[in-house]
Amino acid sequence: MTRPVDPERRAAGFIALELHESTHDRLVWGMRQNRDKAVAGVPEWEELREMASRIKEHTLTHLDHYLEQFEKSATKLRTHVHWARDAEEHNAVVYDVLNAHRVKSLIKSKSMLQEECGMTPYLQQRGIEVTESDLGERIQQLSDEPPSHIVVPAIHKLRTDVAALFAEKIGTDPKDSDPHALAEAMRQNARPRFLKADAGMTGANFAVAETGGFVVCTNEGNADIGASVPPLHIASIGIEKLIPRGRDLGIFIRMLSRSALGTPITQYTSHFHGPRRGGELHVVLVDNTRSDRLGSPDFWHALKCIRCGACMNTCPVYRRGGGLSYGATYSGPIGVILDPGFDLSKYRELPFHSSLCGSCTDVCPVKIDISDQIYKWRRVVAAKGLLSFAKRVGMSALGKTLAHPPLYHSAEAVGEWALEHLPRFLLYNPLNPWGKHRELPAVPRQTFRQWYIENRRKP
Amino acid sequence: MKLGLFIPCYIDAFFPEVGVATLELLERLGCSVEYPLDPTCCGQPMANSGCQDDASATEALFVHCFQDFDTVVGPSGSCVHHVRFNLDAIEQTPQAQKVRGRTRELVEFLLDDLKVVGFPWAAFPHKVGLHDSCTAVRGLGHARPSERVNEPYFSKTRDLLDKVRGLELVKIDRPDECCGFGGSFCVTDEAVSAKMGYDRVHDFHRHGAEYIVSADMSCLLHMKGVIDRLKLPMKVIHIAQILNGGPP
Numbered sequence: 022m023t024r025p026v027d028p029e030r031r032a033a034g035f036i037a038l039e040l041h042e043s044t045h046d047r048l049v050w051g052m053r054q055n056r057d058k059a060v061a062g063v064p065e066w067e068e069l070r071e072m073a074s075r076i077k078e079h080t081l082t083h084l085d086h087y088l089e090q091f092e093k094s095a096t097k098l099r100t101h102v103h104w105a106r107d108a109e110e111h112n113a114v115v116y117d118v119l120n121a122h123r124v125k126s127l128i129k130s131k132s133m134l135q136e137e138c139g140m141t142p143y144l145q146q147r148g149i150e151v152t153e154s155d156l157g158e159r160i161q162q163l164s165d166e167p168p169s170h171i172v173v174p175a176i177h178k179l180r181t182d183v184a185a186l187f188a189e190k191i192g193t194d195p196k197d198s199d200p201h202a203l204a205e206a207m208r209q210n211a212r213p214r215f216l217k218a219d220a221g222m223t224g225a226n227f228a229v230a231e232t233g234g235f236v237v238c239t240n241e242g243n244a245d246i247g248a249s250v251p252p253l254h255i256a257s258i259g260i261e262k263l264i265p266r267g268r269d270l271g272i273f274i275r276m277l278s279r280s281a282l283g284t285p286i287t288q289y290t291s292h293f294h295g296p297r298r299g300g301e302l303h304v305v306l307v308d309n310t311r312s313d314r315l316g317s318p319d320f321w322h323a324l325k326c327i328r329c330g331a332c333m334n335t336c337p338v339y340r341r342g343g344g345l346s347y348g349a350t351y352s353g354p355i356g357v358i359l360d361p362g363f364d365l366s367k368y369r370e371l372p373f374h375s376s377l378c379g380s381c382t383d384v385c386p387v388k389i390d391i392s393d394q395i396y397k398w399r400r401v402v403a404a405k406g407l408l409s410f411a412k413r414v415g416m417s418a419l420g421k422t423l424a425h426p427p428l429y430h431s432a433e434a435v436g437e438w439a440l441e442h443l444p445r446f447l448l449y450n451p452l453n454p455w456g457k458h459r460e461l462p463a464v465p466r467q468t469f470r471q472w473y474i475e476n477r478r479k480p
Numbered sequence: 481m482k483l484g485l486f487i488p489c490y491i492d493a494f495f496p497e498v499g500v501a502t503l504e505l506l507e508r509l510g511c512s513v514e515y516p517l518d519p520t521c522c523g524q525p526m527a528n529s530g531c532q533d534d535a536s537a538t539e540a541l542f543v544h545c546f547q548d549f550d551t552v553v554g555p556s557g558s559c560v561h562h563v564r565f566n567l568d569a570i571e572q573t574p575q576a577q578k579v580r581g582r583t584r585e586l587v588e589f590l591l592d593d594l595k596v597v598g599f600p601w602a603a604f605p606h607k608v609g610l611h612d613s614c615t616a617v618r619g620l621g622h623a624r625p626s627e628r629v630n631e632p633y634f635s636k637t638r639d640l641l642d643k644v645r646g647l648e649l650v651k652i653d654r655p656d657e658c659c660g661f662g663g664s665f666c667v668t669d670e671a672v673s674a675k676m677g678y679d680r681v682h683d684f685h686r687h688g689a690e691y692i693v694s695a696d697m698s699c700l701l702h703m704k705g706v707i708d709r710l711k712l713p714m715k716v717i718h719i720a721q722i723l724n725g726g727p728p
């Protein structure tokens with residue numbers, strides 16, 4: 022059994038950095054506010070959500086059909102289509118193509134799927150140099166950390182952190198934390214690598230079954246360098262990225278960037294239909310647990326996700342604890358419901374890293390019932406016997422006491438009983454975690470029940 | 481109409497005055513109210529931790545105690561939400577379905593069922609910050625969630641408070657941000673929960689609130705813990721206490 026990641030401990034570490042947490046909360050909440058403003062400019066927003074959700078549900082429930090249609094149309098465009106059952110197969114397919122082209126260096130734009138597959142270390146171990154072209158993702162690569170946010174991967178870092186990192190890795194002035202200077206320094210450093218790369222890799226935001234084309238949305242245009250400079254372009258596409266027709270795209274494109282950053286559209290929305298002249302285009306369609314999830318009545322809706330990050334921006338727990346606290350490829354509310362599907366034992370604590378406030382469900386542009394799924398994952402964790410010792414013991418004792426009125430009411434004052442026992446019941450922990458930052462309530466003279474007996478039951 | 485009063489465990493233990501205010505208010509409005517002595521809890525603490533097996537006996541007890549009432553009213557959004565939407569660790573007998581369908585949260589009961597037009601006895605000349613709890617807003621639909629920017633704002637809690645003389649509501653920066661209580665989350669995720677509580681309380685404090693009012697005492701329990709630790713000049717108060725004519 023894998024050791025579980027401990028999001029509570031990691032989040033506490035981030036909060037202890039104070040300036041990091043407050044800056045992170047402010048910036049990420051700012052994205053949520055921008056989203057609100059952008060959505061206010063689209064009166065039919067709720068109808069769009071409904072349509073987007075229905076299109077995704079329709080596609081997912083006819084996925085075999087649309088995948089085959091995509092393969093057929095893409096092949097007609099002279100795109101090479103590969104299939105991968107899992108991460109290992111994906112990485113092997115990619116490596117084989119790269120190897121056949123004698124690729125030594127590769128530039129890639131951000132792809133959560135390639136993160137999910139652990140592709141970069143796999144290729145590096147086989148002698149291929151991999152460079153991230155997205156600035157935030159490059160920062161994360163140099164830090165040897167996964168992205169902390171699916172849209173803004175290094176949002177948890179302060180400018181000064183980036184200055185220190187660049188000083189160490191690319192020799193900039195550690196005292197210069199001007200964002201423009203830092204971005205320019207990285208540009209100068211990365212440009213030569215971009216120009217000499219033998220291959221470019223991207224993900225895809227949408228793949229269109231009807232046309233066999235796919236769409237990549239970025240704000241830096243970095244995917245376009247990867248797709249246009251080197252002669253070989255490989256795109257990794259999760260099978261849930263399919264949509265039926267080109268005209269369905271309009272709905273999703275209108276919602277994606279408004280939900281993510283509050284801008285009407287990403288700076289670059291690039292459509293790829295077959296290889297460019299003289300080039301070669303490969304597409305890898307990846308399952309990696311998606312079809313298992315599709316078979317789960319409680320959790321298949323998570324496959325509708327378009328990776329906008331709105332649920333992260335609105336999540337009060339994510340904003341306080343930061344994305345790295347989840348210890349997984351996907352963080353925030355969407356991570357809480359996706360990660361346990363990959364490794365329940367490892368990610369068993371994630372469903373508890375939530376106050377269940379429900380805001381994620383209301384911002385989600387494709388209407389995923391995120392909050393309900395978090396709740397349901399808790400049941401799965403408990404039913405599989407994977408609850409932490411503290412929770413298991415606490416809940417069983419609490420359940421027994423609350424089920425027996427005489428036991429519960431026998432204590433002279435329930436309050437005293439509760440104060441003394443509840444924290445230990447809940448945690449099996451000699452330190453009282455409530456009292457670290459908060460006062461406990463005073464115990465009243467009598468309980469409501471006692472008051473009621475005295476005042477309403479006495480003749 | 482036979483009305484059963486449901487006082488959640490933590491109100492019974494820590495805030496009896498909220499139970500008293502709820503009871504007196506309902507009586508004042510002409511309801512004949514009975515408080516069965518046996519229920520302990522609705523099962524939510526266990527169920528929220530995923531422990532259906534541990535929740536079932538408590539849920540069965542809840543249904544058993546309230547099955548003979550026409551309506552069950554409780555002054556707590558999150559407990560009522562559990563009963564109505566998540567009380568499914570036990571078999572869904574006709575009794576269970578009946579109790580679940582008839583359990584009402586105090587605010588919706590006053591506004592939607594009793595259609596109370598005024599509280600002539602109630603005056604509260606204070607600056608008050610309104611905390612609509614997450615389960616009330618997004619679970620029970622008692623207010624428009626801030627995410628739904630294109631729909632007109634409403635809040636049932638505010639509608640009731642508008643009927644109280646002298647009460648002035650203050651505007652805050654993040655109207656429906658979670659206070660971080662979240663049941664056992666408040667101890668298992670201590671650092672995040674406490675930080676959320678601090679931020680929430682500071683938002684009210686910055687905007688001059690003397691009181692934080694809510695229909696959910698669990699959120700207020702949490703924020704009170706923060707206020708007391710930070711020694712801020714603020715108090716928490718349940719809406720039943722205000723509507724019943726102010727704190728004793």
Ligand code: SF4
Nearest residue numbers: 326327329330332385
């Ligand atoms: S779950 Fe919804 S809100 Fe979250 S990233 Fe996916 S599409 Fe966006």
